[in-house]
Structure formats: C-alpha cells, structure tokens
Amino acid sequence: MESMESFAELRRRQAGAFSREQAIAHGITDKTMEGRCRARQLQRVHSGVYADFTGPLLWDTRMWAAWLSCGPGAALTGATALRANGVGGDRDDRIHVAVPHSRRVGGRSGVVVSRHRDLPSLVHSAREPPALRLEPALLIAATAEKDVSRRAAVLFDACRQRRTTPARLLAELDLLPMLPGRRVLQRILAEAAEGVQSFLEQTYLCRVERAHGLPRARRQVRASDGGSVVYRDSEYTPYGVIVELDGRAGHADPISRWRDMTRDNAAVTTGKVTLCFGYQIVGEPCLAASQVAAPLHLHGWPNHPHPCSPSCPLPPA
Known part of the structure; x- marks a missing residue:
C-alpha cells in the first residue's frame, strides 16, 4: 500500500506522467500497464512513458513526459x-x-x-x-x-x-x-x-537617433511626478527634450491614459518638451528625426541632423 501511495504522489508531482522504469520500481508490471492502456486507464505518450489519464494532454504533462523520455x-x-x-x-x-x-x-x-x-x-x-x-x-x-x-x-x-x-x-x-x-x-x-527596453526603443535608437546624428539621449530616466516615480524613455537632458515611445495604438483603459497625460504634463510644467511616437517611426524614421531635431535646436543644440541615406529627405548637415 505504501509503495502504491508513493507512486500516486510521484505521478501527481509529474502532472500525471511517469516512465516505465518508475512504474516497475513501484511494482507495476509491463502486463499491468498494457492492460490499463487497453482499458483506457492510461495512455502511452512516448516510448516507455505514460500518462495516468486519457484525453488531451496538458502542457505540464507533455513537459514531464518529454523530459522523462x-x-x-x-x-x-x-x-x-x-x-x-x-x-x-x-x-x-x-x-x-x-x-x-x-x-x-x-x-x-x-x-x-x-x-x-x-x-x-x-x-x-x-x-x-x-x-x-x-x-x-x-x-x-x-x-x-x-x-x-x-x-x-x-x-x-x-x-x-x-x-x-x-x-x-x-x-x-x-x-x-x-x-x-x-x-x-x-x-x-x-x-x-544603454537602457533600451523594447523593439520600438531599439528602432528609435538605431534608425532615428544614431542614423541621423542626433545627440545621445539618456534612457529610462527616473523622475518624480507629484511624489510618484516615473521613467522617461529617452531624455535629451541638456536641452529639455523628452521622447516617449508607445507601441500600442492607444491605451485601452482610462487609468493608463490619465497616467501618461499626467506624466507628460508634469514635464511641461518644468519647461521640458515631450514628443510621443508609436510604430510610425518604423516606417518614417526620417520624419521622426526632423521632429526631434526642431525642439533640440530651439533649446540650444548647435548641430544639425544628417541624412541617413541618399533617399533621406533631411538636408545635408
């Protein structure tokens, strides 16, 4: 009885999966397992590996069965x-x-x-x-x-x-x-x-900022917003320009929308400019670069963005 109970506990821990070797170690013979398979009390998952139930296999059971096999x-x-x-x-x-x-x-x-x-x-x-x-x-x-x-x-x-x-x-x-x-x-x-945390942020870094010679932004900048901590995706600290990136077409819930508006409004009250981009930067990185360069110039950036390719609409620096 003790052996059977320990075998039941083993099967429970392994999401119902067990190997032929484990069954034999607990006194279950090949003949018994074959009979239980015919009676649809067990099912064979892989050669020498079984599940103690019939019907669709849960992911956890498949995982254990694959490892055992x-x-x-x-x-x-x-x-x-x-x-x-x-x-x-x-x-x-x-x-x-x-x-x-x-x-x-x-x-x-x-x-x-x-x-x-x-x-x-x-x-x-x-x-x-x-x-x-x-x-x-x-x-x-x-x-x-x-x-x-x-x-x-x-x-x-x-x-x-x-x-x-x-x-x-x-x-x-x-x-x-x-x-x-x-x-x-x-x-x-x-x-x-460097602080990149998403594909969209990687696209901005490589195809907008680096490709067009914009100054290097700081990533994931910690800031305080009325006692709450927020993180700016990219901030051009000397020039007071912030770039926020959002891969969603729009937040589905009012709380998230309000949080983002509060974050951006808080930046404005300190004299900073916040630009927001979504997945349009994947198809229009040059336009995004020109839009970021404009407030950078207004806030003292002395250089100019350069074209990223012969077809880029930005003028040569």
Whole structure:
C-alpha cells in the first residue's frame, strides 16, 4: 500500500506522467500497464512513458513526459525552460529538451531535442524537472527566433521585468562560444545596457537617433511626478527634450491614459518638451528625426541632423 501511495504522489508531482522504469520500481508490471492502456486507464505518450489519464494532454504533462523520455542528464531548455519558470509566453508549444553532447536521442512527436557540451554547468539542478538556468535559457530561446525583432523582444522583456540584467546575459554569452548569432545578441544586449527596453526603443535608437546624428539621449530616466516615480524613455537632458515611445495604438483603459497625460504634463510644467511616437517611426524614421531635431535646436543644440541615406529627405548637415 505504501509503495502504491508513493507512486500516486510521484505521478501527481509529474502532472500525471511517469516512465516505465518508475512504474516497475513501484511494482507495476509491463502486463499491468498494457492492460490499463487497453482499458483506457492510461495512455502511452512516448516510448516507455505514460500518462495516468486519457484525453488531451496538458502542457505540464507533455513537459514531464518529454523530459522523462530523454533519459539521464536531460534538462528543459530554451522556450520551454522559460515557460516552466514563468518567463515568456506560449508562442512555441513544442517541448525543448537538452541532452549531453555525448548522447543521441531519436525524434519524438512535439519534442525538440538538442545536444549541449558542458550541459551540467548550464542547469539549475534544484528545478523539477531540471531546466537550464535563466540566462542560458534566454540566450538559447532568443537565438532560435528567426526574426531579429523577436530575438530582441525575448531579451528586452526579461531585462525590463528585472528577471536578469544585460551584464549577466553578456557574461553568460561569453561562456557559449558556439551559440549561433552571437554578434546580433551582443549588439542587442549592448543596447539593453544603454537602457533600451523594447523593439520600438531599439528602432528609435538605431534608425532615428544614431542614423541621423542626433545627440545621445539618456534612457529610462527616473523622475518624480507629484511624489510618484516615473521613467522617461529617452531624455535629451541638456536641452529639455523628452521622447516617449508607445507601441500600442492607444491605451485601452482610462487609468493608463490619465497616467501618461499626467506624466507628460508634469514635464511641461518644468519647461521640458515631450514628443510621443508609436510604430510610425518604423516606417518614417526620417520624419521622426526632423521632429526631434526642431525642439533640440530651439533649446540650444548647435548641430544639425544628417541624412541617413541618399533617399533621406533631411538636408545635408
């Protein structure tokens, strides 16, 4: 009875998934499992791995079953490791599992298996099931994204949520010399270290500010607004010009709209100018540059923006 109760607890902890080896260790024979599968009391998920219920599999059950099927030394990786630890969304519903480089594991439905050298050094062993530590998981998940903006979003989001820092990610990146796309990740993390926290902020930095020779703004500037703390996306401190970026077409709730208006009005009362941009800067970065340059000139910026390309409408400086 005690053995059966411990097996029930094991299955509960593993979201209903269990391996053939675990069942046999608790006195359940192959014949018994085959009979329960025929009676639709169990279902086979992968070779040698079962779930103690029938019907659709929950994500947690699929995660445990994939890990159990990959054998000793396996660990959740990439997007799956992030999701298991409450980071990231559910864009990729496949289960990503890493195994030691010395092992080869065959294909499994809905499972992506990768091989890693020095895998134990990347794993947070206290997790159940074992999963990569946050920093290597973020870097691996980012490099798996085909679109550069999505790679940036994975890293920016984690830093904005204060789950990690650009410095920690850069240090981890140095330990992964074989990771594809390292140079792109280094550039993204360098921008994150400057205070960039979103794809829109990255676009503004690269395609508006740098491309047109605008002065360098300070990012995520902490300010006080009637006793509340606010953060300015970009502030040209010597010239009293603030740039706020919002990727949404508009805030859906009145509280958010009021908060943003209060923030911008507070800047005006101190003599500062606030310019607001959305996703139009992706298609019209040159227009945005000219609009930012105008108040910079009015507030003492001695230089001029320069064209970013032969087709740029800005006149040569």
